[in-house]
Amino acid sequence: MERTLRGWPSFPRELPEFDIEAAPSGPRELFLEWLDEAGEHVLAPHAVTLSTVDADGVPDARVVILKDVDGDTWAVATSSESPKGVQLAKNPFAALTFFWPGRGRQIRLRGPVELAAPEVSAADFTARPPASRVEAFIGRQSQVLEDPADLDRAAEEARRWVEKNPDVAPETWTRYLVTPSEVEFWQASHDRRHKRLRYRHEKDIWVKDRLWP
Numbered sequence: 001m002e003r004t005l006r007g008w009p010s011f012p013r014e015l016p017e018f019d020i021e022a023a024p025s026g027p028r029e030l031f032l033e034w035l036d037e038a039g040e041h042v043l044a045p046h047a048v049t050l051s052t053v054d055a056d057g058v059p060d061a062r063v064v065i066l067k068d069v070d071g072d073t074w075a076v077a078t079s080s081e082s083p084k085g086v087q088l089a090k091n092p093f094a095a096l097t098f099f100w101p102g103r104g105r106q107i108r109l110r111g112p113v114e115l116a117a118p119e120v121s122a123a124d125f126t127a128r129p130p131a132s133r134v135e136a137f138i139g140r141q142s143q144v145l146e147d148p149a150d151l152d153r154a155a156e157e158a159r160r161w162v163e164k165n166p167d168v169a170p171e172t173w174t175r176y177l178v179t180p181s182e183v184e185f186w187q188a189s190h191d192r193r194h195k196r197l198r199y200r201h202e203k204d205i206w207v208k209d210r211l212w213p
């Protein structure tokens with residue numbers, strides 16, 4: 001097994017350049033640049049690993065979709081009753097990790113998390129396609145499903161409800177806003193001299209540090 005794992009390539013032969021000296025003064029601009037670039041090459045560039053910590057201090061992580069980048073906040077959305085929602089209520093800090101193997105790039109962000117205004121969360125919900133709204137209305141995310149027929153029944157009930165109430169969002173649907181205190185950009189290099197640039201938010205300015213690979 002170990003040999004198989006070691007034999008798999010991680011990155012394509014051609015990798016993009018990362019000119020650290022020319023990096024902008026804040027991470028948002030560079031993030032959007034890399035996201036756009038990734039969008040031309042990889043599937044789901046907006047899929048991101050959201051890491052949280054539970055009440056016992058044990059980390060948890062799962063992939064979600066990035067909903068927006070507004071100013072210095074990165075937004076994701078989920079149910080406040082899901083395990084990650086419960087974890088964020090107890091411990092409102094998170095990390096977001098983007099990995100685009102096709103570009104040899106990783107971006108890591110970490111910082112405090114706030115809830116968007118209820119009308120913003122509601123608008124996020126009503127903008128979802130009907131099937132996604134039904135799925136979110138069913139709720140009970142990550143609970144044990146004893147019988148798949150229970151899901152069919154709940155989905156049918158939710159479908160009827162959503163059809164009759166297209167502008168209503170469940171109170172549990174929530175946009176979470178991550179305002180990073182640190183953002184790190186990582187660019188793979190075939191000679192292993194991977195390039196890393198970290199932005200640290202300090203007294204209202206972004207401090208840039210180049211990191212050892």
Ligand SMILES: Cc1cc2nc3c(=O)[nH]c(=O)nc-3n(C[C@H](O)[C@H](O)[C@H](O)COP(=O)(O)O)c2cc1C
Pocket residue numbers: 044047060061062063064065066077078079082083084085141142
């Ligand atoms: C590509 C992808 C995108 C996903 N997007 C979301 C999302 O935006 N919101 C969400 O609640 N779950 C999303 N999921 C499902 C989560 O990964 C996870 O299974 C679910 O939210 C339950 O997580 P929890 O038990 O840690 O709360 C996505 C999964 C994948 C693979």
